[in-house]
Amino acid sequence: MAYFLGIDIGSSTSKGIITEDGNNLSSHLLPSGVNYRLAAQNLIDELLTKAGVTREDITCTVATGQGSANVEIADQEVADIRCCARGIFSLFPSVRTVIDIQGQSTQVLRLNGEGQVANFVVSEKCASGSGRFLDIIANVLQIKLEDIGPLSLESKNPITFTTGCAVFGESEAVSRVSEGVTREDIVAGVHQALAEKISSLVGKVGLEERCAITGGGGLNIGLIKWIEKKLGIELMVPPEPQLVTALGAAIMAEDACKPG
Amino acid sequence: MGWLGEGVVRIHFAGIDLGSTMTKIVILDDDEQIKASVVHHTGAEHRRLANRVMEEALNKSGLSIDDMTFVMATGYGRINVPFADRQITELSCHARGVASFFPNVRLAIDIGGQDAKGLKIRDGKLLDFVMSDKCAAGTGRFLEVISTALGLKIEDLGDISLRSTRKVSVSSTCTVFAQQEVINHLSAGVPLEDVIAGLHDAIAGRTARMVNRLKVEPDVVFTGGVAKNIGVVKALEETLKCPVLVPEEPLLSGAIGAALLGKEHVLKALDQGETIQTGKRRLGEATFFK
Numbered sequence: 351m352a353y354f355l356g357i358d359i360g361s362s363t364s365k366g367i368i369t370e371d372g373n374n375l376s377s378h379l380l381p382s383g384v385n386y387r388l389a390a391q392n393l394i395d396e397l398l399t400k401a402g403v404t405r406e407d408i409t410c411t412v413a414t415g416q417g418s419a420n421v422e423i424a425d426q427e428v429a430d431i432r433c434c435a436r437g438i439f440s441l442f443p444s445v446r447t448v449i450d451i452q453g454q455s456t457q458v459l460r461l462n463g464e465g466q467v468a469n470f471v472v473s474e475k476c477a478s479g480s481g482r483f484l485d486i487i488a489n490v491l492q493i494k495l496e497d498i499g500p501l502s503l504e505s506k507n508p509i510t511f512t513t514g515c516a517v518f519g520e521s522e523a524v525s526r527v528s529e530g531v532t533r534e535d536i537v538a539g540v541h542q543a544l545a546e547k548i549s550s551l552v553g554k555v556g557l558e559e560r561c562a563i564t565g566g567g568g569l570n571i572g573l574i575k576w577i578e579k580k581l582g583i584e585l586m587v588p589p590e591p592q593l594v595t596a597l598g599a600a601i602m603a604e605d606a607c608k609p610g
Numbered sequence: 611m612g613w614l615g616e617g618v619v620r621i622h623f624a625g626i627d628l629g630s631t632m633t634k635i636v637i638l639d640d641d642e643q644i645k646a647s648v649v650h651h652t653g654a655e656h657r658r659l660a661n662r663v664m665e666e667a668l669n670k671s672g673l674s675i676d677d678m679t680f681v682m683a684t685g686y687g688r689i690n691v692p693f694a695d696r697q698i699t700e701l702s703c704h705a706r707g708v709a710s711f712f713p714n715v716r717l718a719i720d721i722g723g724q725d726a727k728g729l730k731i732r733d734g735k736l737l738d739f740v741m742s743d744k745c746a747a748g749t750g751r752f753l754e755v756i757s758t759a760l761g762l763k764i765e766d767l768g769d770i771s772l773r774s775t776r777k778v779s780v781s782s783t784c785t786v787f788a789q790q791e792v793i794n795h796l797s798a799g800v801p802l803e804d805v806i807a808g809l810h811d812a813i814a815g816r817t818a819r820m821v822n823r824l825k826v827e828p829d830v831v832f833t834g835g836v837a838k839n840i841g842v843v844k845a846l847e848e849t850l851k852c853p854v855l856v857p858e859e860p861l862l863s864g865a866i867g868a869a870l871l872g873k874e875h876v877l878k879a880l881d882q883g884e885t886i887q888t889g890k891r892r893l894g895e896a897t898f899f900k
Contacts, residue, residue: 361790384797454787476745477786486786517746517755517785518724528654 352409352607355397356600357390358430359417362453362481363566364389365596368401368408369604376400377593386417394423410603414595416454428602430595431459431470437598438562439465441588446558449548449577449585450595451567453481456548460555469555477516479547481566484573487540490520491533498537499572505538519543537572545576552581562586564594620677623876625868626664627700628656628687631723631750632835634865635663637671637678642710642870646671649861656690664693675891682872684864695888698871700864701729701739704833707867709734711857714829719817719846719854720863721836723750728821740820746785748816750836755785756792756809760802764839767806771841774807782812807841814845831855833863 351370358365364386365379378396382389390413398404405423413421414433421427438448439461448459455474462468473479477486488498502508509526511519523536552561561583567573568591578585588594621640627633629652636647646667653659660683668674675693683694684703691697708718709731718729725743729736742748746755750764757764771777778800781788788809795805813836818826830852836842837860847854857863879886 384794454790475783475787477784482786513744515745515785517751525654 351407352604353401353403353407354600354603354607355394355408355411355423356433356596356598356603357393357411357413357415357418357421357424358433358596358599359386359390359413359415359420360452360595361416361455363592364393364415364417365593366393366397367593367596367600368397368403369600370401372604374597375403377590377596379592382417386420387422390417390421394421410607412599412603412606414599425603426606428599431457431467431472433598433602434564434595435459435461435465435467435598436601437594437596438564438588440597440601441594442560442562442586444560445562445586447552447555447561449552449561449563449567451481451548451563451565451573453485453566456480456551456567458548458551458555460558471551471554473547473551476514478514478519478543479551483516483519483544484540484570486516486520487523487537490523491527491536493533493537496569499541499570499574501534502538502541502572503575505532505534507535508538508542509535511539511543514543538576541572541576544573545580548577549580557581557583559583560586562588564588564591566592568592620673621679622671622673622677623869623872624664624667624678624681625703625865625870625872626660626681626683626685626688626691626694627703627862627864627868628652628660628683628685628691629700629722629864630686630725632861633659633663633685633687634861635667636862636865636869637667637673638866638869638873642873644866645673647859647862647865652687656687657692660687660691661693678891680872680876680886680888681891682868682875684868693889693891696872696875698868701727701736703864703867703871705729705731705736705867706734706870707863707865708831708833708857710866710870711863712829712831712855715831715855716827717821717824717830719821719830719832720834721748721750721813721817721832721842722834723754725749726817726820726834728817728824730824738824740823742820747782747788748813748820750834752785752788752813753809753836753839756789759789760792760796767809768838768840768842770803771807771810772844773803774801775804777804777807777811780805780808780812782816788812807845810839810841810845811849813842814849817846818849826850826852828852829855831857833857833860835861
């Protein structure tokens with residue numbers, strides 16, 4: 351028996367997977383909080399308990415994500431772009447473009463036929479291009495984050511935001527509410543603005559089908575629909591989009607131990 | 611004082627600057643001395659607020675609206691001033707106001723609640739400008755969001771930052787991410803003053819990059835609400851490598867400039883033998899505030 355551990359310490363959420371000879375044994379996610387080291391420890395403990403194995407049983411561990419340096423037991427640190435590519439390619443071998451939408455950044459990857467990263471672009475300088483923008487608007491409108499996507503699909507008249515800034519966007523949402531604009535039209539406007547930014551990122555690496563969505567953004571059906579509308583294509587959505595990069599890390603851990 | 615014609619004995623110029631965050635009004639007398647000034651938060655109802663600050667300023671100075679020789683409105687809400695005789699862009703007003711305090715000004719920096727501007731001024735005239743209003747980082751909003759998140763009063767940030775001995779670096783590109791960074795720094799045990807000093811550095815750095823095109827040379831004058839923050843003033847001096855002058859009332863430069871431009875307008879009209887066109891002074895609408 352060989353067990354492999356993939357840990358993805360993201361800016362908002364930490365994710366992990368233990369595989370056993372290529373099968374998922376356990377997976378878990380928790381908020382990263384402000385102490386990545388603590389998050390990593392808690393995550394690993396939880397994964398081991400769920401899988402019923404001990405630290406010593408793990409053959410190899412690969413850490414990735416913004417906080418990867420805080421995973422003390424890691425044998426290797428690998429860039430999250432590569433782990434994301436490895437993970438999604440293992441699920442969808444036909445994928446050529448990946449839109450990875452995280453809490454504080456969005457990245458678009460283009461893969462070649464072997465699943466290697468041929469090109470990528472990262473947007474991480476500004477909250478309005480990441481899942482954080484949705485978070486902020488959901489919060490100010492007092493809507494649960496998981497409800498914001500479905501609600502946006504009920505809109506008949508999405509508003510156009512005059513600003514590209516998440517902070518000014520928050521004020522704009524508030525003043526629209528006071529003007530009597532419905533919440534669905536406002537949240538549809540936010541999704542539209544985000545979809546617009548993302549499609550321009552996709553344009554930078556060049557869209558090649560098929561295209562998949564990963565990261566927390568892949569949980570938002572509204573965002574998926576708005577991006578599909580903007581790009582005029584259908585997106586492939588993995589069953590657990592947030593875990594794709596951790597899965598890739600676990601596969602890389604297996605790869606590292608293969609003879610030769 | 612007979613120059614305005616028979617029967618006119620009281621000469622006053624009002625300037626009102628309806629900004630995105632704060633509304634400022636001043637009444638100047640014929641000698642350009644401030645008779646009254648009022649500063650109020652700009653809410654959603656611009657017209658009512660404009661009336662309200664005007665009434666307050668009139669009450670303070672013991673004058674009536676009819677004593678105003680000319681009322682000039684500026685700022686982003688300037689069309690919502692029911693009693694204004696004329697509107698003018700805030701850039702001209704800031705340049706005029708700043709030059710009235712510091713005649714040798716060559717670069718004026720104004721950081722307000724939702725934008726930041728750099729003005730290149732020569733001999734009191736506006737030659738060129740740069741502006742940033744697309745993003746909250748680099749504006750007063752940046753400090754407002756973060757001080758609220760930390761439960762601090764925005765007016766205390768300056769003094770807190772002066773205690774700093776080892777400031778940390780904070781990202782200047784996004785307010786939302788900077789807020790997260792600040793919280794991370796604090797939870798890692800970095801002293802509050804070092805984090806706040808880092809914030810001020812972030813704003814100063816962003817401002818320096820913005821005004822770079824205008825050529826930085828003394829006198830550099832700093833106005834707007836953020837100029838009340840001594841920490842940002844010091845950080846700007848360090849970043850721009852030159853002294854930064856701040857007028858006594860940094861919020862009022864736009865309103866004072868508006869009043870002065872109103873006076874110039876009147877003088878020019880008189881010079882050309884024209885009568886002064888004043889608007890309908892509909893202040894009565896707002897008397898319920900009394």
